[in-house]
Amino acid sequence: MKLLKNIKALSVAAVVSTTAMSGVVQAEMIERSFCVWDPIGANGPLFNVMKSAKPSAMKWGINLELKAYTDEKIAAEDFKAGQCDSVLLTGTRAREFNKFTGSLEAMGAIPSSEEMKMILQTLTQPKAAQLMVNGEYEVAGILPAGAIYLYTRDRAINTVEELQGKKVATLDYDQASMTMVRHVGASVVGASTANFAGKFNNGSVDVAYAPAVAYTPLELYKGLGENGGVFDFALAQMNFQIIARTDRFPEGYGQKVRDYTSTRYEEAYKIVETAEAEIKKEYWMRPTAEQLEGYSKMLREVRISLRDEGVYDAKALRLMRKVRCKNNPTNSECSEKRE
Amino acid sequence: MKNFGEIKSLLKNSLLLAVVSVQLVGCQTFKDKVVYAPAGDIMQSLAKEHTVPYMLGTEDVAVSCAMSEALSPLLMAFGRVTSNPDQLGVMLGLSAGACEEQRAWDNELRYLRAMRDLRPDEAEDALITQKRHLVSASKRQFTAYNHLVSYYGEPGGECPDLDDDFDQFIWMAGMLSGLQALNNELQSTSSIGVPKNIASKVERGTSCIDDDQWWGVPMAMKAAVWAMLPGALPHGENAWERLETAQAKGEAARVRLPNVLYAMAAFTNGKDELVKDIIRRHADQVKRHPANPDYALIDTTATIQLQALSDRLWTENTGHRTPMGGLGTFWDDKKESNVEVMDLDDLL
Numbered sequence: 001m002k003l004l005k006n007i008k009a010l011s012v013a014a015v016v017s018t019t020a021m022s023g024v025v026q027a028e029m030i031e032r033s034f035c036v037w038d039p040i041g042a043n044g045p046l047f048n049v050m051k052s053a054k055p056s057a058m059k060w061g062i063n064l065e066l067k068a069y070t071d072e073k074i075a076a077e078d079f080k081a082g083q084c085d086s087v088l089l090t091g092t093r094a095r096e097f098n099k100f101t102g103s104l105e106a107m108g109a110i111p112s113s114e115e116m117k118m119i120l121q122t123l124t125q126p127k128a129a130q131l132m133v134n135g136e137y138e139v140a141g142i143l144p145a146g147a148i149y150l151y152t153r154d155r156a157i158n159t160v161e162e163l164q165g166k167k168v169a170t171l172d173y174d175q176a177s178m179t180m181v182r183h184v185g186a187s188v189v190g191a192s193t194a195n196f197a198g199k200f201n202n203g204s205v206d207v208a209y210a211p212a213v214a215y216t217p218l219e220l221y222k223g224l225g226e227n228g229g230v231f232d233f234a235l236a237q238m239n240f241q242i243i244a245r246t247d248r249f250p251e252g253y254g255q256k257v258r259d260y261t262s263t264r265y266e267e268a269y270k271i272v273e274t275a276e277a278e279i280k281k282e283y284w285m286r287p288t289a290e291q292l293e294g295y296s297k298m299l300r301e302v303r304i305s306l307r308d309e310g311v312y313d314a315k316a317l318r319l320m321r322k323v324r325c326k327n328n329p330t331n332s333e334c335s336e337k338r339e
Numbered sequence: 340m341k342n343f344g345e346i347k348s349l350l351k352n353s354l355l356l357a358v359v360s361v362q363l364v365g366c367q368t369f370k371d372k373v374v375y376a377p378a379g380d381i382m383q384s385l386a387k388e389h390t391v392p393y394m395l396g397t398e399d400v401a402v403s404c405a406m407s408e409a410l411s412p413l414l415m416a417f418g419r420v421t422s423n424p425d426q427l428g429v430m431l432g433l434s435a436g437a438c439e440e441q442r443a444w445d446n447e448l449r450y451l452r453a454m455r456d457l458r459p460d461e462a463e464d465a466l467i468t469q470k471r472h473l474v475s476a477s478k479r480q481f482t483a484y485n486h487l488v489s490y491y492g493e494p495g496g497e498c499p500d501l502d503d504d505f506d507q508f509i510w511m512a513g514m515l516s517g518l519q520a521l522n523n524e525l526q527s528t529s530s531i532g533v534p535k536n537i538a539s540k541v542e543r544g545t546s547c548i549d550d551d552q553w554w555g556v557p558m559a560m561k562a563a564v565w566a567m568l569p570g571a572l573p574h575g576e577n578a579w580e581r582l583e584t585a586q587a588k589g590e591a592a593r594v595r596l597p598n599v600l601y602a603m604a605a606f607t608n609g610k611d612e613l614v615k616d617i618i619r620r621h622a623d624q625v626k627r628h629p630a631n632p633d634y635a636l637i638d639t640t641a642t643i644q645l646q647a648l649s650d651r652l653w654t655e656n657t658g659h660r661t662p663m664g665g666l667g668t669f670w671d672d673k674k675e676s677n678v679e680v681m682d683l684d685d686l687l
Contacts, residue, residue, distance in 0.1 A: 029457060033662060039569040040525065040608040048528045055459035063454075068609050071571070194569040217535035218570065267528070274530050 028061045031169040035067050035084035039076040060256050086244040092174050094241040097137040103316035107301030110119045110237040115323045140254040141242040141261030146211045146272035147234035151220055153206055155229040160184050167206040169196040175311050183302055211238045227287040268304040371420040383424050398639045407434035427511045432483025439476035443469045444647045451654040461566025480520035481533050482522030492546025507548045514541045523556035538560035538564045555588025559597035566604035590624050593631040597645045615669055618649050623665025
């Protein structure tokens with residue numbers, strides 16, 4: 001009789017604890033939306049990379065519901081309107097949510113992937129977390145997308161002076177790009193990520209800028225033709241950023257995602273390297289050391305004025321200057337410290 | 340003297356070895372040229388004239404897939420002794436790639452079920468397995484595309500001489516392989532070297548074949564690229580209208596492959612309701628109008644591909660794939676019955 005009682009008690013305990021355990025799982029799991037900008041949509045590379053992160057997020061108690069956006073502007077607007085709890089955007093679009101990380105795409109601020117890797121690693125440290133938070137938004141990860149290069153239909157346009165009067169496909173929502181194009185005396189032709197390649201390939205513009213990953217899929221070689229070239233100078237380091245609404249996620253979520261994202265850097269760089277290798281050797285236009293120095297100085301002046309206008313974040317520019325100076329301590333900017 | 344004897348014996352052995360080697364090599368060349376090469380030519384022409392048309396007239400996609408996986412090495416090895424069987428390679432690669440796609444789909448469904456059941460480890464494992472199969476599918480389809488390029492030249496430039504129906508069919512199959520290779524590579528999140536401009540090249544290459552003759556597939560491919568590749572849509576065109584026209588052509592020919600391209604484009608653009616409508620309409624058409632007997636395999640392949648999409652939607656929402664006989668229905672359909680019911684009031 002006692003045994004029967006014990007068995008009964010055990011069964012009740014087992015049922016209760018099982019229910020309680022499943023209750024814990026259910027109670028801890030929160031549903032959150034993640035709007036992913038991918039120019040190709042739900043079958044695109046960015047969307048699929050983000051889909052791979054879903055099981056990890058689940059382990060942290062978040063059930064992420066992914067939604068693909070082919071229009072980056074709408075993704076940003078839906079996020080701002082509270083229709084998405086988190087979003088994936090390009091660094092330039094992300095600037096309105098975090099000026100610090102949004103300034104990592106500042107022109108000429110990161111000369112190569114070597115410096116970019118150093119910056120990404122620096123920002124993954126837990127103590128960088130405060131730079132990632134801006135009011136109700138937190139940058140929960142940055143993925144590198146490679147250098148942005150200048151594509152010209154005519155190799156004779158091989159100096160900044162030659163850009164004067166030339167038509168440049170310019171992302172019209174990016175104040176920094178507009179300022180830059182005007183600064184060199186070129187004329188702005190408004191463009192978006194969806195139509196800049198068409199404008200370049202059909203000759204509506206003389207010059208366009210894009211990361212190497214756009215070269216093959218958008219057939220930029222058609223615009224380059226026989227006479228064109230790609231200027232071997234990193235105008236900026238493009239990146240994608242995951243932004244989350246801080247009040248919609250548990251504490252520590254941002255850091256967990258940043259740590260997860262950092263495990264994907266190598267993968268991202270492999271894609272970038274493959275894409276850069278696809279640009280035909282003869283297209284590369286190599287600037288002289290003197291030209292490089294001149295461009296770096298010019299871009300620095302533009303960055304400083306954009307900082308003073310409130311476009312770029314001063315701390316971000318300072319961090320990037322420090323990284324540049326770590327690699328090249330003899331540069332004059334390292335003693336001047338204007339950034 | 341002893342040394343001389345050794346040298347003599349060495350020379351003798353060397354000579355013997357040389358004679359045997361020459362004979363062996365000669366024998367191999369003889370076998371290659373006289374035995375294997377004609378056998379290869381026969382196999383190629385048998386495959387072209389009978390095996391491919393026979394298979395296209397069957398409905399068992401699994402058998403076709405298994406045949407392609409099993410016979411690929413045997414048939415393609417004839418490329419060592421006679422002309423490379425590139426046209427056959429296109430078909431084999433496309434079909435063998437579909438076997439791997441099927442395995443990838445199963446793992447996608449496992450991933451979705453695990454996510455529903457809050458089992459992230461299982462979900463992650465399913466995703467990894469899925470990606471492995473996608474990589475393999477992509478490699479096979481890219482090989483098929485490369486056979487197309489090696490036989491006809493790269494799509495997107497000048498059109499090659501596509502003399503007969505078989506050439507045109509292979510041209511279409513090779514371009515489909517290219518698109519699939521790219522799509523599967525993107526979904527695998529791996530970099531296996533599929534050139535990212537295949538979509539643009541295929542978009543132009545579809546103009547080399549007649550849209551009416553090939554059940555609207557060329558236009559469906561072109562419009563699907565317009566709908567999926569940023570900036571690809573020409574001024575004044577409407578990808579969705581074109582896809583709808585292609586759908587009607589496929590239905591009229593009873594080779595409903597355009598539906599797959601239409602549904603893929605809709606799915607990629609997040610138009611889930613349109614995906615459901617395409618599947619509904621396809622299921623209804625298949626029930627009412629049997630496949631064109633010459634291309635039954637292609638029509639069935641289209642059904643299986645749409646079933647895979649339907650399974651994905653069903654699993655996401657219910658935890659299981661499309662119920663038996665349920666293709667064209669969805670979990671949230673309103674149940675309507677036109678059977679009259681009896682009044683129970685006087686019995687209660």
